[in-house]
Amino acid sequence: GNGAAAPVLLPTSMVLPLTLGELYLSPIGLSLISRCASGTGTSTGLGIWFLSTGVADLAGGWYASLYAVWAPSSFFWLTAGLAAVSAGMLWWLTPLLQSMALAERSLLGFAVSPQ
Numbered sequence: 001g002n003g004a005a006a007p008v009l010l011p012t013s014m015v016l017p018l019t020l021g022e023l024y025l026s027p028i029g030l031s032l033i034s035r036c037a038s039g040t041g042t043s044t045g046l047g048i049w050f051l052s053t054g055v056a057d058l059a060g061g062w063y064a065s066l067y068a069v070w071a072p073s074s075f076f077w078l079t080a081g082l083a084a085v086s087a088g089m090l091w092w093l094t095p096l097l098q099s100m101a102l103a104e105r106s107l108l109g110f111a112v113s114p115q
Helices: 009-036 042-069 072-107
Strands: none
Touching: 009 042, 042 072
């Protein structure tokens, strides 16, 4: 094409953090599902974990395909907007999630010390 070839370091530096994140997240999530699910629901929980991962990968592939159709500035504005909305939702849900976690810890008999 007319554009210059990207150096090998550029794609590697973009993919490496994603790969490392997946390598750290997957065992933790599987361990959490195995521990939190009841004895008979463990396999169902693990199946839902892998199904959600597959659906997320499919959605990510669809989203990445928009880059070929949209102008790059529009695509990156959409990415920034989605990141901002996600951060806002997490900020808004944090108190609810913390109270749910404290309630779960007290039900399990752990010492609860709210901060």
